Amino acid sequence: MDWYPDADESTLLRTPIRFATGYAPAVAGSRWFRDTERRDIQGELPGWPEGPVFTLNTKTTQNVDRVAGGLINGMITAVRVAVEAVVGGNSVAVGTSPPRSAAEDPANEAEDFPVMWAAPGTRARTLPWQLDPGRRPDRYRVDAVITERRLVLLGVGSDMTAPAEVLWETPRDAVTGAQQMAFSEGGHDVRVRFSDDSWARLATGDTRKFAGLLADRRQLLPESDLTPGQRERVARLVAELPANAQAPRCFRLPSGVILVEAQVPAKVGKGLFETHSILMGETGEPARPQSGDL
Structure with a gap:
């Protein structure tokens, strides 16, 4: 997985990254690729293999998911209570999601869930398909690297001794902002905006630092x-x-x-x-x- 920056730059952050996934009941588990007219464009993206097709979850599906989530949370609570009884109440809950906040952008978080918003010819349309969990191979991940000069996406396969593949890169000045999106699973989503008004919604392990660096606060x-x-x-x-x-x-x-x-x-x-x-x-x-x- 070796990859090194040029001599005149250094790695400020390297973290796994992918397209985000819907969190609200109607869009849970889904992701869409849209133009500015809200049309689906994944069939127009050159070189992209076919991927999963999503539809809005029905009320029945939402109710089933809600009941299943309640059962799982109940089981987690029961296990936690049992552990606390043994260790004296000093245990830390693992695997539970934080309480949901309200959707900041309901049209794009609760009613629809675009992870790419891009008019023809814009930078977001050039993002690699390997960011999509529904398309990339098993045991394959994408790492985002931020340097002083650029944002780079690397493909890392199952052979950890092989060099990482540069999938995509863009100059830092082509990124005009990055916003943490609180309404997301684990709070890991970030919206990255480009200078041509296109954007992508991504999920990353170090959301705060990733957004802070791209927001150019330093x-x-x-x-x-x-x-x-x-x-x-x-x-x-x-x-x-x-x-x-x-x-x-x-x-x-x-x-x-x-x-x-x-x-x-x-x-x-x-x-x-x-x-x-x-x-x-x-x-x-x-x-x-x-x-x-x-």
Whole structure:
């Protein structure tokens, strides 16, 4: 799964990604590909293999799903109560979904569920079909990589020793925004907007950081712009890191707080990294992010 950025860029984030899936009862388990007239366009996308065809769930289907969900949640609750009886009430529930919030965009979340909204010739139409869980092969995933210059989608097959395949990429300035969508399973959905007004709804493991990076809330800061106290704090961070750590990168957040990140190769797999970070103020003192920073 090796893939490395060019010499003049670095990997800011790498995370699995796919087209999202409907969450509201009428669209649960579904995804559609639309133009701006709300027509289905998946048959117009060049090179795309055939995929599943979805229809809105009927009231009967919704009721069955609701009953089944209630039974499953009841079983989870019963198991949790039994565990708490043994361990003294200090257990943590695993596998339950967070409470639903209200749909932010009912037309595209509760009444329909487009994961691609794209007029002819727009960038969203160029996204690879491998993002679709209903089309891609078994034991195959897509990773999103964000660097300072671009957003890249990589295909990773079952052979973990094979190089990752570059499926698609676009310059960062072609992405005009990324919004976390709270009304989603596990809160993992994000809507990515492009400069031509097309968009895609995707699900990713690190939604907050993915959206934050693409929303361009961080300004890359050269070390020469740091105060003496900030440079001293960065030096202490570097001294605490393993010898194979990458050089730290500094970002000014909208509030003025400085974020410093350094990546260390992970032991779990080649090409994967752990991120070590600090937040600091004007003199290098610890700081907290403000609203809108991250």
